[in-house]
Amino acid sequence: MKNLSRLLFAVVLLMSFSTTFAQDKNNPWAVTIGANAVDLYPVGENAPQGDYFDEYFNVTDHWNIFPSLSTISISRYLSDGFTFTATGSLNRIDKVGSVDVPGSDESIIATVDDLTYYGLDGRVSYSFMDLINSKSIDPYLGVGGGYTWVDDIGAGTLNGSLGFRYWFSEKIGIDVNSTYKHAFEDYLPKHFQHSVGLVLKFGGTDTDGDGIYDQDDACPEEAGLEIFNGCPDSDNDGIQDSKDDCPNTAGLAEFNGCPDSDGDGVMDKDDKCPDTAGLKALMGCPDADGDGVADGDDNCPNEAGPAANNGCPWPDTDGDGVLDKDDKCPNEAGDVANNGCPIIEPSAEVVKSLNTYARDILFDTGKASFKKETDEVLQAMVVIFKEYPRANFTIEGHTDSVGSKATNQKLSERRANAVRDYLIANGIDANRLTAAGYGEDKPIASNATRAGRAENRRVEVNLVKSED
Incomplete structure (x- = not known):
């Protein structure tokens, strides 16, 4: 029996140490310091001991309490709620139970001389803390073995424990437990050992x-x-x-x-205007007038205008309906058809003067070439045309009735175009001049006389009136 008890105790300790991992996930170790009480009475033995759990809480009569620090335990967590605990304890035994007094209902406490008590125990316990989903209440059951000495006589024990811990914090708690110790030798009585202590967890990094x-x-x-x-x-x-x-x-x-400080959906690091809500298309900057030009770049932020004009509407300084950017005469009201410039037409007197000069244009007989003395006349006409750069004219050629009508028609056309070509060559815009020939169809005098025919051979200048 003695060898069996020693073997059991060794096996329990070996198994426990070989499977240790952590006290809990974070604190692998715990130490408990406290006091213990030994109770020999409620263990089912003959007098002076009672049945199992008989007067289990009779502290005064049955509990042997050492009035000092008397228990120390070191624990290490195994896994999945299992913990191994090694405990050392000491006590003094002076109460072993109660003895009935013959002839009365009273009993007296059975005592012995102070016996020294030492225990070295190991147990594996299982915590129900996770099962009850508690952060502070930690009930557990344990089984193990140990060796107990009473007055230097020792024996192995098989132990069963019931206890609970209450955790005040992650690392500090109180432990209360009761352990039944079944001795393997007759000279060591079975007994209960109760303990209470302060628990300190440690070892987490x-x-x-x-x-x-x-x-x-x-x-x-x-x-x-x-x-x-x-x-x-x-x-x-x-x-x-x-x-x-x-x-x-x-x-x-x-x-x-x-x-995104301004809440416009553009991150500050990409927002050119991080403190003012704006548009994604403008990298977070606002556009108050909605013209597509950010206010910071818009010279007219409250008035819509094109980017080409820095966000301002194109002006029409002279109010003629032609924007300055398209107006060739931006400071002078003009005509849309004339690119914003006014159409200044020569007076009737000026046109009459042109025609006076035109009648003095002399051609070689039967030809469209000018006589030498005509150059001064044509230069005078150039001067007048340049005074009215926006006026348009027609140059008309006419002949007398001498010769065939077809010949006269062609000659009149050539002579009108000759005058037009001369004016263009001397700086008059071709777009302002048209030429036409009428042959002998529009006489202004009788072709029956020499003088009349001379008048009919002529060049006329007519002003093209602008449309209102």
């Missing part, structure tokens, strides 16, 4: 001090937040730094943590 232990910390060397598994969110915008494009400035999730 939190390198960055953020309250999240390294084994659960995705950023163990950088203080962070629990919601990000220990990784930081420097700007407190709810986006951890590793996923934040702007980790030092609070921003929005839709912009990967970058800010």
